[in-house]
Amino acid sequence: MKTNPPSGSESSIADLRHADEAELIDMLEKAEQKHGFIPREISDEIARLLEVKLERLRRIQGKLDTTIRRDVQQHVAHWRNEEGNLIMILHAIQNQHGYIPREVAMELSRELGVKLARIYEVITFYHYFKLQPPGAHNVTVCNGTACYLKGSGDLINELRTQLGIAEGQTTPDRQIHFETVRCIGCCGMAPAMVVDGKTCGHVKTSDVAGHLANLRAKKETAA
């Protein structure tokens, strides 16, 4: 460790090393009350300590960065020699993360030598790519014409009321993501709804509550 604390306050520093933010603030406030200001030696110690903590956090960040970089490099290597590979790489990234995280898009921009704006231009053009993380569970209502004629509108309204969110949003507890989709091609069983990858056909508005209850129950058992 590069910081070598002065011998006089060694014990307090040792204590501080394991102190969390609340304790540090508490200590500073006490010092302030006692002296009317924060003594130089305490502020120095805290500064050193922050340096240490930051260094640790930076290492975590670095680790994350290398992981992201390695991931992105793998995806890029797979498609390196292909022309027009951007969309396929974005598909691979979305399959991995469930959405396209900002850091990954930035790394991809560096790796491919393509401007970030151009990557976002593509991401935002296509409905399939998401910039927000999906919920733990996904409820998707098909809004193809066959489903529309057979009452998908009522299903969407029911879900809106039950979940308190609009299509394309996630419940505040990040548990259920609700969206609509153009057509899942199951017109034979309209109106259709996809709950966590499982397609349910001939859904009635009265079934919606049951499906949601199942999802919530799943969440609790998982927790």
Place this chain on the structure above:
Amino acid sequence: MKTLTRQDLAALAAQPAAAPAEWIRVQLDTGGIAAGAETLFTALDHARLEHRLPFALQRTGSTGYAFADPVVEVQTVGLPRVHYGHMMPELAPQLIESHFTHRRLLDDHVIATRRRSLVLDAPVTHILVRDTGNGPGSKTEFFQFSFQEELKRRGLADRVQVVRAFDMGIYDEGAVVQLLPSAVTYTNVLAPDVARIITESIEAGKVLDDLLWKTSDKQVRIVLRHCGEVDPDSVDDYLRRAEGYQAFARALFELTPEQVIAEMKVSALRGRGGAGFPTWMKWQLTRAQPATQRYVICNGDEGDPGAFMDRSVLESDPHTVLEGMLIAAYAMGSSQGYFYIRAEYPRAVERIQRALDQAREIGLLGQNILGSTFSFDAKIRLGAGAFVCGEETALIASIEGKRGSPSPRPPYPSVRGLWGMPTAINNVETLAIVPAILLKGGAWYAGHGTETSKGTKVFAVTGKVRNAQLVEVPMGTTLRQIVFEVCGGVLDNKEIKAVQTGGPSGGVIPASLLDTPVSYETLQQLGSIMGSGGMLVMDKGDSMVEVAKFYLRFCVDESCGKCAPCRIGGYQLLQILDRISRGRGNAGDLAIIHRVCHAMQKASLCGLGQTAPNPVLSTLRYFGEEYQAFIEGGPSYARKVSGAAKAAKAPAPATTQEVSS
């Protein structure tokens, strides 16, 4: 698997593989799997192992009976080959027991064969019965009982089984009876006919001419010829059982590229993606363009809501599409192809990928295919949910990894397409037809259909229809025949109001024009288009203003925003429609709608904007009084209509719930 040679293919052609005597085919397409076909497959597999039964359990794609998912087809010794619909996983043990222990067909699940015979060429072993009438109370059980009693009386009960069918493919024709295995079908059978059928047909082997159903099935399966027959995951199955890659071998070794194109010209096949451009001409133009590289693209970006033909073909018969692409590539002198498929169709993507891997493994893709000088490879590119990417130039931009914005034509893709090279974009259905044309000849294909529109067309009939399914009919079949004869008419016997074809780019066709024969030209005259083949049935309860709004909202959402007529015109149109549907429209609105629509049609850059007004214009043309009623009736009328629509929908769940509880 080792690399295939020309001799191997010739040997396969000369000697088709022996099929196992007993098999069960489970139809595992997206619809089937959603209905539980995977679970059913596992259950059947368990039962097979448990009882050590020798039958082969096979995976196939879908025949097209979407209304009956999950569907299985069963062939057992001593029993006719049958399709079963609504075969829920829990019925697996029952199916196995019935077929392999008792050697009997299951009641209430049989989908009768559409191949109907006029002659009794084999002794009757099974009688299918179903009351197809609309009257209250089904008489199916009564007829089953009458037949059984009569057979018992004559001591024939062990020889002939009477089975209640699930679907006969004939509707509103009273009690329908089908004699298996010959598939002689009688309609409007009355109680006194039972004894007569048994005496004449079963005992004496004569056909009763007065009851005989002579109308042959409207469907002709060319595109769907292998769907539900072959295992989509096995190139071996395709090679052995479906004359796989024989058409390609014929093109490669017996024909020059010019001859292939000439054969296509004879067939007069027109692109099945919607616009109907002659396929041979597209190939010819691409071939004629001097270039170092040419590309073939299979357009599987089926974005129309309510259409699932391409998905079904890709999932059920991927090798046929690939074979079609190989032939197209050979004819055009291309060495690289792309499948552009929606990412929303994961199963289609998976199966095409597997087909490509298998073809590469046995040397049907790669350098010097089958020892010839022809080299070709194909890759998959995923769509990412943009309807506009079905448009050629937008699709090309998307494959290049860019935003899918269309660009002005000319230059057409056949001159300057993918990466500036000549490119031919063919629809999935078009490519699936190509091998059939090369095997059977262009003249054979041109024998189907009408003067200007040859061949057959697959439609996905959905909406308020009794049996939502894939239908393949020759061009020139009327809409009424498709909706009523093939699909059984409107759901719950309501009155039909209109049929919508062509998805968001198409228009509605009112009930009064249902006798129009389907072809590119006739549909266009009616203000609709053929499109890729979505066909939606609407009943009296559906408000046309709402339908127009639904489609228009779709196009507004999907507009790429590049050109003003589509971006601004679509939005303004939607605002006006919304105002009208809330009863706040005014007398001048209809004139403005016409003007905006006209501007969009004339000035938009690509097909999306040019056709986006179609649903509005066609509803206005045929159901103008509905718009008038909204405008004249004001907000109170609008509330009444939307209230009535809600009230009409509301009781349905309540009653079904009562039944289930």
